[in-house]
Amino acid sequence: MRKVLELCSTLVLAMMSASPLAGQSKGRMEQDSISTANETKAEESITKLLEALRQQKGLPKLHRIHDPHLREDACESAKRGKGTGSLYFPSTTNLMMPSGILGDVGNLSTFSFTTANPNQLSPELQLWATQQTYYSEAPHRFGVGACFVSTPEHPEGAYWIDIGYYMSAIKTFFYRVTFMWD
Numbered sequence: 001m002r003k004v005l006e007l008c009s010t011l012v013l014a015m016m017s018a019s020p021l022a023g024q025s026k027g028r029m030e031q032d033s034i035s036t037a038n039e040t041k042a043e044e045s046i047t048k049l050l051e052a053l054r055q056q057k058g059l060p061k062l063h064r065i066h067d068p069h070l071r072e073d074a075c076e077s078a079k080r081g082k083g084t085g086s087l088y089f090p091s092t093t094n095l096m097m098p099s100g101i102l103g104d105v106g107n108l109s110t111f112s113f114t115t116a117n118p119n120q121l122s123p124e125l126q127l128w129a130t131q132q133t134y135y136s137e138a139p140h141r142f143g144v145g146a147c148f149v150s151t152p153e154h155p156e157g158a159y160w161i162d163i164g165y166y167m168s169a170i171k172t173f174f175y176r177v178t179f180m181w182d
Contacts, residue, residue: 074112
């Protein structure tokens with residue numbers, strides 16, 4: 001009987017101590033899902049702006065793809081408080097060219113920036129987005145990744161955004177299969 005009481009009290013204590021953790025975990029998961037939803041909305045806003053800008057300039061429509069690396073890279077840049085690339089443009093603090101873009105099969109160019117308002121395109125982004133070619137190749141596809149983070153520099157939070165332009169899927173496939181890219 002004593003063993004049963006000890007076992008019951010141990011179970012009760014375990015359940016009581018697990019309850020607050022479960023609540024904290026649930027709250028954290030809700031925050032993460034809200035953050036992900038806001039990031040997805042930011043990606044959609046950027047997509048609409050890019051499509052409208054390209055249409056306005058008479059450029060061909062690009063097929064949107066999902067590249068999870070774009071969001072991962074944007075979040076990595078946010079954690080560091082700066083872009084992950086090695087080439088920074090001295091005229092601005094929110095623009096960078098990521099390093100290693102040539103190692104990503106099919107990626108022609110990537111543009112990264114931070115913004116508090118993903119509904120507003122910067123002049124630098126407009127210039128980059130409306131080029132005809134990147135490394136002598138015309139883009140056929142694009143992807144957008146966004147990460148919302150509060151940092152000491154941006155205590156109210158800011159979106160870190162990466163946009164990638166890619167060659168066609170067929171050309172990417174052949175580059176990948178024939179190892180021409182490496």
